[in-house]
Amino acid sequence: MSAWQADILMYHSISDAPGPTSIAPEVFKAQMQALADSGLPVVTPDALANPPAPRVVIISFDDGFEDFADTAWPILRDHGFCPIVYLPSGRMGGNDSWAGGNIPARPLMGWDRVETLAAEGVCFGAHSVTHPDLTTLDALMLEEEVSGSGQDIAARLGQPTRHFAPPYGASNSSVLRQVAQHYDTSVGTRLGVAKAGDDMHDLPRLEMFYFNNIARWKAHLAGRGGPYLTARRAMRGIRAMVRGKSW
16 A cells, blocks of 8 residues: 555553643543544554555554553453553563653553563564663663663563664654664654654654543544644644753
């Protein structure tokens, strides 16, 4: 299929914890029901090599929070949706006590739960080993964080790790080159819909905190979300300039 687009949904925690990286369980449930009602096919990043339809949806989670297993997965499983969860392999069984993590820290799944979920059909990708800003690392540490994470996951699950997401969405040319050596795809935090012709190692996503309003989410699913995304991108650009950051 020569032309396609993919709405890659970005989630972190499905809980009532404060902050934009948490989505309330009832909101998540409503978002998934609206997605099911839309009839759009939900796939994993593996399908991007040959998408089954002109428009597909990928449901992604960063960090591997314990509430993915407890709260998100039962809802997804009931709809027959297969998500991808990006894991910081050296942090599993711990919590998000990295820079920018939640206060109080939220627990991450242990490997036993990851292995159980993989057997149930959940797809897993790499999210570094220790969750650093990859753009701050020297060449050796960058290699260890990028390739080591996938190797850790592959060793646990007995299958190759094909997909990656850099922590914080922080990337540059060195990070992209390193990721491309080891993975088929990589996603960031750049806001947008992925399309044929995009760099497969720098795919945009939709931050689902922006779609807590279910009517707005339904409008996006119906193909009427362009103006809202444009406005959100403009607001993010202004905030980035104010903070002196590019991601």
